[in-house]
Amino acid sequence: MGHQPNDVQAMQEFAVILVSSILINNFVLVQFLGLCPFMGVSTKLESAIGMSAATTFVLTLTAMASYIVDVLILMPLGLIYLRTIAFILVIAAVVQFTKMFIEKSSPLLYRVLGVFLPLITTNCAVLGVALQNASKDLNFMQSSLYGFGAGAGFSLVLIFFSAMRERLAVADIPAPFEGAAIAMITAGLMSLAFMGFSGLV
């Protein structure tokens, strides 16, 4: 495929990054990152959609910002060892910004997301994206796309999962398995199904 024009190749590359981050290396079901909002904000479809939007936004923004910080500040100064702490700083700022924005634009969503909104800061998926981007030596476009793909993958499973949990709310589940227990089992079965994507791309 080396002979194809550059833009086609780039497009393919982007598609690969997207498919990989959404399906094959899905942050939640394959890499098991970001599980706490996945379990916490999935009891209601509406809030799951809100959380998905917020997380995707944060992930994309973080991927971009951390790339900039990495390339413009850390790399020239030889401060790669500061990546983790610098990225955490970036993430905290972006999340705080998102929190303020949501509080203003959608108070109900703000309320519904509750503690999980600030908790996006400690969502390992976010730091995961930033660090994976840095270690994979992706360029700016690719990093942003990877961040967005991670967010989209998170959103996809979170939204499906919450629709399923709404249905499970009525199920005649044995008492010891009610609530989080059956949700974990469901997530496990899902992650099993996502193994089917391995090798794709």
Place this chain on the structure above:
Amino acid sequence: MAFKQITSPHAHASQNTSKVMQLVVWATVPGLIALTYHFGWGSLINVVLATATAVIAEAAVLQLRGRSIAFYLRDYSAVLTAVLLGLALPPLAPWWVVVVGTLFSIVIAKQLYGGLGYNPFNPAMVGYVILLISFPIQMTTWITPLALLPDGVSHPGIIESLSIVFAGLNPADGVTGATPLDSFKFSDGLLVDQIYAQNPLFSQAGFAGVGWEWVNVGFLIGGLILLGSKIFTWHGPVAMLGAIAVMSILFWDGGSSDSPGSALMHLFSGASMMGAFFIMTDPVSSAASNRGRLIYGALIGVLVYLIRAWGNYPDAVAFAVLLANFAAPFIDNYTLPRTYGHIDRRRATEKEEDQ
């Protein structure tokens, strides 16, 4: 004079859940016959073993939960799950493979969710996928179809089969082999025509793959019987098979070495027909509305093709069904039919009716 207070309607059609389940079980018979003819007694042993395990497991869970065992067993859903799993597993698989898979199907995928009607995933496919991931060797060892057995070798008889399954004896050389999808997938660098010419699985086949094509035809016949008796609507199976066909025609590149194979091969290989008529039509875990089932079926078809063509697994029906099960509740929220007197379809998440 006093009489009972009963809600309408008072009349009732004769159909009931047990009958539906039994009919589905019977409808697998053509497929089972084809399997047994082409691959020996293994499938039948699988089915019987799985059924026994399933009934015992279900009874045990019901006992633990203090439910009426007789009432719930009588719906035949456990039997159906076991039969489908037994048919999907490789013939002559060790007994513990069958037992473990069935236990997972019944206990984890079905009873933990509350039993029949509440399981979000197809129990048989959960069992299958767990086995496929945990025991890849046992799960990919298939039997050579009758027509391709080397001279002087035949499928093991019923006694021998039983000892292979239960005592761990090894079957004779040449009895085990790859499936058509397997061999196709792992024939890198060969043109499609070359594969068809060189591999007896294809060269001696009628139209898709030796033995397999007849198994699929068997399931197709059973499926059409069910469709005729209105056990399910055409939407799901047609969408799934249609999507597989469309995808394989779309990506059929004239038979290069990269080609994922023809539509005919995909439709009549592996678990395509069984998936389309027996697995994805499981109403509990599928989408509810007809439109939803079209989307659900198409999603399975596309996923089956994607994974078969580019994924690690040669057959993908189980994965595709589980993934679509995952999406089904979400699909349901956005595929309500248009109700009489309404201009537009509504969404399930709508708060108030827009006047």
Place this chain on the structure above:
Amino acid sequence: MKTWVTPGGVHPPENKHQSLTLPIGTLPLPEKLLIPLSQHIGAAATPCIEVGKKVLKGQVIAHATGPVSVPMHAPTSGTITAIEHRPIAHSSGMLAPCIEITSDGRDKWKKHEGIADYEHASPSTLLKAVADAGIAGMGGAGFPSAVKLNPGRQRPIHTLIVNATECEPYITADDSAIRERAAEIIEGIGILSQILGNPSNILIGIEDNKPEAIAALEPLVLDTGIRVASFPTKYPSGGEKQLIYILTGKEIPSGDLPADIGMVCVNIGTTYAIKRAIVNGEPLISRVTTMTGDACGINRNYDTLIGTPVSHMLAHSEFNEQACSRLVMGGPMMGFSLTSSDVPIVKTTNCILAPSYDEIPDDEPAQACIRCGMCAEACPVSLLPQQLFWYSQADDQERLEAHNLFDCIECGACSYVCPSNIPLVQHYRHSKGEIQKARAEKIRSDHARERFEFHQQRIEQADKDKEAKRAARREAAEQAKAKAKAAPDSAAAGGNPMGGSAADIIAAAQARAAAKQVSPEQQQAKFERSIAGAEMRVQMAEEKLATASDSSTDEQKNILNAAIEGAKQKLEQAKARLAEHVEQQNGEQVD
């Protein structure tokens, strides 16, 4: 004629032949008749007779209450023996107000006559006659016909649909009525058309499983502009909405009435009642009711008086209670079970079904819903019954409404096909009731909130007013006090001769202020008056002492003496103050 096909539907065994072997019969006059005051949609009628009064057949015994209501008439002549709560034909089995008439056996009509020359009567005259005859839709819902036939000027009617579908199994009331009374029915349709301003399109909708009825109607509609539209049999086709769609291909928007799209749909039994009311002047006091089911030896249609107890009907139909699995008023799909056979036949009762256990066995226990979707296939209004069931179990009212629960017509097709024997319709009815209750509670709580807010506002306002009043009073009191201080009242000023210095200054200032207001001459006169008064009191006390000296005790004398002493003191004080005052005046004048 082109017809449309509704989605869904089922084909339960028809079982109509049993009750069609005999013509419409009449029952012997029952001893007692029970007329519920609410047999229709709308307000219950108001009784206008007393217990003990004699009535004639056809006489009004209860007036309509308000515009959406119908009057009730005595079905036979006799005596009113009770006006009280009795069990009526309702799923709840609860009691409702009824009028009981004990028949005198003579069945004597009151004087009645139809509207002569009704062809030239105005629609309003005809409507009034329909209303006075107490006619409510006889197909099942019981909507007052006069209201239905008067949609108002802004909703001109272009299509009149006469519902002769009778899609429920077993019921043959309309079928047999058409066979035997086709001419009168057609006449009734003519009157309806006249009331509605001659709509351009008049259709009789009838299923193709009633060939005799169609044959009876067809020759009569020639050259009348009425068309008989027959269409394939399917349950439910007889619902108003379904029939309109089948005949015209149009849907009534959710929440609207047929009149909103220019259509009116009337049951064929109602057209007969309207004919009798207009042409013969007879109010609605009887109707054709099917008595059927294997638990009855005789299956046939009866021209039944409204108010006839079901037990009376059963008694004359060779009823075998032991064989009867349940007693149903209406058909097997939408009828409701009766808990007692004492309930009366009402204007909407088209059938009494007494099936044997073979016909309709007891319900089997419900199994789990496997979401098979057979219900969705059977639903005539394209709902998803399995989802509704799911959310009904979860009591998720938001989702139920989003799934259009309120468009469910409760036809029972979903329950009929359900392989798991789930009583779906009961779930929906329950959920509808719960949602309506929640809505009513919401209205109540909003209302309570308003009232509470108003209450708080009122309290606040009252407090404010009180505060303002108090402030005003305080001011007034202070002024009064100032006046009092300024006035050199003997008691006030004298009682405080040695006040504190500050108080003195204030008192002095106040006194000065007061003094400025009252002229010195007046004050002097006042002082003089008080001196005169004090002198009087001293004098009187001394006189008293003189008269009392002989008889009274020492104690009394002491008191009197003290009083004289006091009065004298006051006199002294007053004199002193006068002197002071005069001095002051002089001083001031000097200054």
Place this chain on the structure above:
Amino acid sequence: MIDTIAQYPILAALIALVGLGILFGGLLGFAAEKFKVEGDPIVEQIDELLPQTQCGQCGFPGCKPYAESIANGDAINKCPPGGQTTINAIASLLDVPAPELDAEHGEEADLKTVAYIREDECIGCTKCIQACPVDAILGAAKLMHTVIADECTGCDLCVEPCPVDCIDMLPVEEGIKEWHWPAPVAPANLIASDRRATQ
């Protein structure tokens, strides 16, 4: 410049981190100004869900104050008149798990009640009129009082102040118009459910 800094890694790290901190601090400061939030619209939504009996069993003088308190993080299970339905509705709004009713504040009544004054015994003291939060009691001093049943929320605040105990809380009778089908009950011997046993 960069070279100089790069020679002193500690300095570089310090500058980088402090710089980032200042940068993000500025950004957030700007955002805090720009997206300033006033008021809390959630109170209205919670108030909508409360039953508006104004009974004060929650410990607040009316439903609105309790709604405000919930918005500030108070427990949502203090409303006996609303019962589990209200708790569930609020839990669903706020997306928190629904607790059971706090028995401390009273028990959920099975039947809706309204106040009824035994008019023969009423001495016309107006105490109940003052207690009624929704002005549902009519009357004047020395005159017999009566309750407007339709307006009564059943809060029973009027029962306590009555000096002659002539106020009864009577259940509202359900007429034939209010009747609706009960939910079908699963046969008892089939569902001896573990789920219900734990509740």
